[in-house]
Amino acid sequence: MAPRLTVQVQLVLQALLRDPARELYGLELSEETGLQPGTAYPILLRLEHEGWVTSRWEDIDPRAEKRPARRYYRLTAGGAVQASAALAAARRPKGTALRRLAERGGST
Amino acid sequence: MMPRTGPRRDRAEKQGIAWLAGAGMWIAVGVAVAVPPGLAGWARVTFACCMGLTALSFIAVYRGRSRRTGNGLSVHGRDDDDGPAGPAVHQRHTLRMVSLLMPRPAGRRWLAEAESLLAEVTAARRGAAVRSYLLSAPRLAVMMWTREVLRRARHGPRRPG
Numbered sequence: 001m002a003p004r005l006t007v008q009v010q011l012v013l014q015a016l017l018r019d020p021a022r023e024l025y026g027l028e029l030s031e032e033t034g035l036q037p038g039t040a041y042p043i044l045l046r047l048e049h050e051g052w053v054t055s056r057w058e059d060i061d062p063r064a065e066k067r068p069a070r071r072y073y074r075l076t077a078g079g080a081v082q083a084s085a086a087l088a089a090a091r092r093p094k095g096t097a098l099r100r101l102a103e104r105g106g107s108t
Numbered sequence: 109m110m111p112r113t114g115p116r117r118d119r120a121e122k123q124g125i126a127w128l129a130g131a132g133m134w135i136a137v138g139v140a141v142a143v144p145p146g147l148a149g150w151a152r153v154t155f156a157c158c159m160g161l162t163a164l165s166f167i168a169v170y171r172g173r174s175r176r177t178g179n180g181l182s183v184h185g186r187d188d189d190d191g192p193a194g195p196a197v198h199q200r201h202t203l204r205m206v207s208l209l210m211p212r213p214a215g216r217r218w219l220a221e222a223e224s225l226l227a228e229v230t231a232a233r234r235g236a237a238v239r240s241y242l243l244s245a246p247r248l249a250v251m252m253w254t255r256e257v258l259r260r261a262r263h264g265p266r267r268p269g
Contacts, residue, residue, distance in 0.1 A: 025224075025225075026221060026224070026225045027225050027228050027229060030225075030237075036236060036237060036239075036240030037222075037225050037229075037237050037240060037241065038222075038237065038239070038240025038241035038242070038243060038244040038245075039240055039244060041218070041221065041222075041241070041244065041248070042244055042247065042248050042251065045248070045251075046251075049255070067224075067227050067228060068220070068223055068224040068227050069224060070224055070228075071217075071220075071221050071224065
């Protein structure tokens with residue numbers, strides 16, 4: 001089942017789709033989307049649950065790096081395709097009401 | 109593992125001894141003053157322990173309050189005080205407590221990710237980031253528990269290891 005494409009979900013997907021092979025961690029994603037990290041996290045979790053996104057812990061020695069390990073996210077191959085399609089569909093004007101209005105306008 | 113040594117440990121030991129002494133004193137007072145004379149032996153001991161524990165909990169609450177408010181009236185001198193805990197410590201405690209609302213693995217991951225991000229975010233943005241984590245936590249907890257319950261219904265409880 002595809003996740004509900006709210007504006008926030010679209011922002012996250014757009015950020016991930018800019019370079020589907022690139023991995024982004026929470027702070028980067030938050031900066032790119034303008035979303036608060038607490039907002040982006042549940043979205044990423046949902047996308048991961050749907051299989052659109054995969055994640056991994058960074059493999060570092062926190063003492064040597066003097067910071068905790070990051071969690072990196074990136075789109076899966078299937079996720080990238082589905083995300084592109086979903087975003088394209090979301091950009092199209094939402095149908096019936098607009099179409100009816102256009103048809104009515106054309107008929108008069 | 110290195111044993112814990114130094115002034116912190118000394119202070120903890122001294123505090124422990126002081127607490128034990130306090131508990132003993134209150135139990136003794138309870139036995140001597142408040143135990144009705146008609147009670148059987150075991151009932152006297154139980155009654156005295158209850159009195160002691162009640163008194164101890166009152167003291168603990170009072171001491172906790174006086175330390176939090178930092179009014180300088182604590183029985184410990186200023187040299188014995190670590191000083192007020194920074195906002196980062198409070199935030200970490202709050203996040204940890206909130207993570208306990210979620211199923212354990214999900215809570216741990218949420219906390220680890222939040223801490224990882226908060227370690228790198230600028231101080232100016234940290235407060236807003238923490239607030240956003242805390243605000244989204246209840247909904248996230250519901251989502252995680254729903255998922256966990258469904259998973260358990262399908263596969264049974266998670267096995268350790």
